[in-house]
Amino acid sequence: MFRTIQNKLICTFGNIMTDLIKKPFNVKEIREQFPALRQKIYGKNLVYFDNGATSQKPQIVLDAINLFYSKENANIHRGVHYMSQKATTEYEASRIRIQKYLNAKKSEEIIFTKGATDSINLVASSYGELLQAGDEIIISAMEHHSNIVPWQMLCIRKGLVLRVAPINKKGELLMEEFDQLLSKKTKLVAITHISNTLGTINPVKEIIQKAHAVGAKVLIDGAQSIQHIKVDVRDLDCDFFVFSSHKVFGPTGIGVLYGKEDLLDRMPPYQGGGDMISKVTFERTTYNELPFKFEAGTPHIAGGICLGTAFEFLESLDMVAAEKHERELAKYAEDILDTFEGLHIIGEAKNKTSVVSFTVDGLHPFDLGTLLDKQGIAVRTGHHCTQPLMDFFKIPGTVRASFAFYNTKQEIDLFVEAFEKSLFMLK
Amino acid sequence: MTIEEKQQEIIEEFNVFDDWMEKYEYIIDLGKDLPIINENYKTEDRLIEGCQSRVWLHSEYKESVMEYTADSDAIITKGIIGLLIQVMNKETPESILKTDLHFIKDIGLQEHLSPTRANGLVGMVKKMKTEALKYINQ
Numbered sequence: 001m002f003r004t005i006q007n008k009l010i011c012t013f014g015n016i017m018t019d020l021i022k023k024p025f026n027v028k029e030i031r032e033q034f035p036a037l038r039q040k041i042y043g044k045n046l047v048y049f050d051n052g053a054t055s056q057k058p059q060i061v062l063d064a065i066n067l068f069y070s071k072e073n074a075n076i077h078r079g080v081h082y083m084s085q086k087a088t089t090e091y092e093a094s095r096i097r098i099q100k101y102l103n104a105k106k107s108e109e110i111i112f113t114k115g116a117t118d119s120i121n122l123v124a125s126s127y128g129e130l131l132q133a134g135d136e137i138i139i140s141a142m143e144h145h146s147n148i149v150p151w152q153m154l155c156i157r158k159g160l161v162l163r164v165a166p167i168n169k170k171g172e173l174l175m176e177e178f179d180q181l182l183s184k185k186t187k188l189v190a191i192t193h194i195s196n197t198l199g200t201i202n203p204v205k206e207i208i209q210k211a212h213a214v215g216a217k218v219l220i221d222g223a224q225s226i227q228h229i230k231v232d233v234r235d236l237d238c239d240f241f242v243f244s245s246h247k248v249f250g251p252t253g254i255g256v257l258y259g260k261e262d263l264l265d266r267m268p269p270y271q272g273g274g275d276m277i278s279k280v281t282f283e284r285t286t287y288n289e290l291p292f293k294f295e296a297g298t299p300h301i302a303g304g305i306c307l308g309t310a311f312e313f314l315e316s317l318d319m320v321a322a323e324k325h326e327r328e329l330a331k332y333a334e335d336i337l338d339t340f341e342g343l344h345i346i347g348e349a350k351n352k353t354s355v356v357s358f359t360v361d362g363l364h365p366f367d368l369g370t371l372l373d374k375q376g377i378a379v380r381t382g383h384h385c386t387q388p389l390m391d392f393f394k395i396p397g398t399v400r401a402s403f404a405f406y407n408t409k410q411e412i413d414l415f416v417e418a419f420e421k422s423l424f425m426l427k
Numbered sequence: 428m429t430i431e432e433k434q435q436e437i438i439e440e441f442n443v444f445d446d447w448m449e450k451y452e453y454i455i456d457l458g459k460d461l462p463i464i465n466e467n468y469k470t471e472d473r474l475i476e477g478c479q480s481r482v483w484l485h486s487e488y489k490e491s492v493m494e495y496t497a498d499s500d501a502i503i504t505k506g507i508i509g510l511l512i513q514v515m516n517k518e519t520p521e522s523i524l525k526t527d528l529h530f531i532k533d534i535g536l537q538e539h540l541s542p543t544r545a546n547g548l549v550g551m552v553k554k555m556k557t558e559a560l561k562y563i564n565q
Contacts, residue, residue, distance in 0.1 A: 042447065364501035366479040367455075371503075374447045382479040396500060397479060425452055426502065 025321035031406050033058040033313075044376030047411045047418075052196050052355055052402030053380050054246045055227060057310075061250060064309040068302045076301055077275055077292070091301055094308025095291070101311050102241065103232040104258055108290040111264070112304050115255035116223040117146040119242035120190070122257055122294060123219055124150035126267040127188070127240075133159030135187040138216075140165045140173055140202070141392055142195040145385040147221045151190060161185070167392070171198035171347040179210065186216040193225035197384040197400065198347025199330070199355030201225075208237050217263065223247055227404070228326060228353050230319050233258050245303060250310035254303030257294070264290050271296040322405035326354035329403045333412045340423075346398050354403040357384075363426055365397040371422035372399075377415050430522055433514045434530035441534040450535070451503065458506030464498040475550035480504045482547035486558040492517045493559050497551065507531075507539055507548060511555070520559035528552065 023029070031037055036056040039046050048056060074083035076091050092107070099107040113119045137151050141164055155162045163186075165178040173191075182189075189211040194201050208218045219240035222231060227248045233241050240259045246252040259267075269276055269287050273296030278286040287293045333356045337343055342361035359365065369381030382397040383390045390397060401415065428436070444450045464473075468485040475482040480501035487494045495512050499505040514530065515523055531540050540548055 364480060366501040367503045369479075371451060374451065396481075421448075425448070425455060 022316060022318050025318045025325060025405075027325060027406065027408055030317075031408075033060070034406055035059060035062070037406060041376040041378070042374055045414070047377045047414050049401040049403060049407065049411070049415060050378045050380050051227075051404040051407075052224060052247075052384075052400060054252070055249050055404055056406070057251070058249055058313050060313050061306050061309050064306045065251060065302055068305055073302075075298055087301055087305070090305045090308070091299075094305050094311075097308045097311050098256060101231075101315065102258055103234050105234065106261055109258055109261050109264065111257040111259065111291045111294045112299055113242075113255045113257050113294075114253060114300070115244040115246070116221060116242045117150075117244075117255075119240075119255055119257035120146055120219070120221065121150045122270045123190075123240055123242075123259070124154045126270045126294075127217070127263070128154040128158060128160075129268050130266065131158055131160055131187050134161070134185065136161045136163055136181075136183070136185040138163045138165055138178070138181050138186055138189045138191075138211075140178075140191050141167045142171065142173070142198060142200060142386065142389050143190075143192055144196055144221065144223070145387070146223075147190055147192060148388070160187075164388075165191075167200075169393075170349050171195065171200045171352075172349045173200075173202055173207075175203070175206070178207070182210060182214045182216070184214055186211065186214055188217050188219060190219040190221070192221040192223075193231075194228065194353050194355075195347065195386075195389075196224045196355070196402075197357055197386045197389055197398065198349065199352040199357070199402075200347060200349035201229075201351045201353055203351075204238070205236055212237070224353070224355075228323055239263055245307040245310065248307075248310055249313055250307035251300075251303045254300045254307050256307075261290065264294070269293050269296070273297040275299075317405070323353075325405050326403050326407075329407055329409065329412060330354040330356055332409050333401060333403075333415070336412070336416050346393055346395070355400060356402075357398040357400045359395050359398055360423070363423075365399045367426055368399050368419070368422055371425060372415070372418050375418035375421065377418050379415075430514055430518055430526050434528070434533075437510060437513065437530050438533045454506035454510075454536075455502055456506070457509040458499075458502040458504075461498070461505050461509040461512075462496065464496045468496070469498065475547045475554055480547055482508065482551045484551055484554050484558075486555065488520070488562040492519055493523055493555075493562070495555060495558075499547065504539075504548060507536060508551065511548075511552065515555055520562045523559040524556055524563065 034056045037048060072087055074087045076088040095110045096107045099110050104110060113122060137160055139147060139151060151162055154160060163181045165181055166174050168174055191202060191207060193204055204220055211218045217239040220238045222241050222243040226243045242257050244255040276288050276293055276296040278288050334345055337358060344359050346357040346359060365381035369379055372379055380400045384400060464483050464485055469483050473483045473485055475484060480499050482497060482499045484497045495516055497508045497512060499508055531537055
């Protein structure tokens with residue numbers, strides 16, 4: 001009892017401390033921390049609106065990468081020498097920082113992977129081993145290919161059934177239809193928190209409750225959410241949560257799989273190799289404990305450590321104000337784009353994040369993207385790795401502007417100017 | 428005119444453009460002017476699926492030379508197709524296979540032939556050559 005009260009006090013005090021060190025949100029000051037934003041492309045000031053694909057890195061992360069390779073580079077979990085000990089301590093400290101940020105119960109529940117795709121493949125391969133022919137997996141119609149294909153492969157391998165929850169024309173999940181897909185056969189619901197193409201924020205908490213009610217586990221693809229909204233895995237009560245470091249201001253090549261401890265314990269290892277073992281003989285191998293059971297081989301050490309630095313950066317940020325700023329940017333852009341004849345915003349969910357996807361009658365997104373690029377504007381064009389979603393909307397692709405908190409309304413004005421020029425050239 | 432001479436002619440043509448806008452306006456106009464491929468030829472086996480834009484290529488071997496017609500759903504891709512056809516059309520399979528298409532780089536459009544561009548053009552050049560290969564020594 002005393003310990004519970006004590007923990008609560010520490011938590012409360014900790015939150016107050018964190019709030020105190022947070023600076024008020026100031027986009028100008030934030031931009032100064034991102035050197036990549038201060039460059040010219042084809043002689044024009046860069047306007048970087050491809051944050052859905054990857055985010056730029058703050059100076060603090062760049063310095064951490066440089067420091068690691070300049071002075072701290074050593075292999076972890078095996079050396080007795082000073083540098084190895086230090087690298088191990090930092091790598092594990094990063095794991096704890098991420099655990100605390102996500103509010104996971106234990107650091108053992110944080111598995112370092114190559115990224116969100118790798119995390120999903122890990123779950124498909126390992127949790128998939130616990131499933132049997134006839135079991136069902138539900139995904140949604142707005143999933144990224146990385147949350148479709150691993151399940152299709154698993155279904156073929158194990159004789160499982162893949163069900164797809166439909167969406168409406170606004171790009172919102174149809175909850176009644178989703179409810180109807182749920183049954184005792186459902187063993188897993190794998191769904192995106194936020195759609196990379198549409199910006200739709202799915203009601204994941206409700207989905208998780210409903211899935212749990214039929215005994216299914218839930219994987220949340222957080223690749224597009226963690227950089228925008230505060231994620232609390234215990235509040236969500238999800239069984240798995242995956243994301244990539246590079247979309248959340250950290251290095252590429254590293255990501256995270258959060259999984260509930262009892263579930264991860266029951267799952268067989270994903271890959272064999274060093275670090276994931278307890279004892280190896282030619283006859284038999286016993287496996288290491290969590291999280292190492294799932295981390296075979298030398299990991300991306302610098303990536304793991306510097307992802308921790310990216311979270312340090314996020315912790316210093318007023319996320320509520322940052323998200324408000326991002327939503328204002330999206331609203332500002334949509335209001336202007338709406339005035340263009342023949343332009344259609346794709347993704348008009350009531351609850352959406354700072355993604356503006358659109359098409360223009362008679363014009364191919366590739367042409368628009370090419371001409372915007374020549375004017376220093378980085379947007380994404382194409383199907384955004386969501387081909388089934390493009391088929392649903394009967395379009396070859398969209399132009400997608402995805403904003404981060406370091407973007408500004410002035411940049412949107414430059415984008416609109418470049419967009420008008422592109423339209424003039426193409427029509 | 429040899430393939431090399433045709434390439435040089437395009438390079439000279441592009442030299443007069445002062446900025447990217449003039450260059451792309453020209454490519455867009457080329458794309459609009461390109462005779463569209465016969466609709467019957469827009470078949471799966473003639474489709475080169477890029478990640479972004481799609482390209483259809485039809486080739487015929489007539490009187491010892493290759494004849495190409497092509498189309499794309501993106502106008503800039505189509506314009507560049509126009510240039511590629513201008514260079515490769517009515518050439519013998521032997522000279523098509525030997526050709527180094529350096530003019531694309533020389534006129535500053537090399538990014539369109541990079542694998543990341545995913546516009547189907549890399550696949551198209553490859554297909555133009557593999558089609559020519561079928562008729563070599565005939």
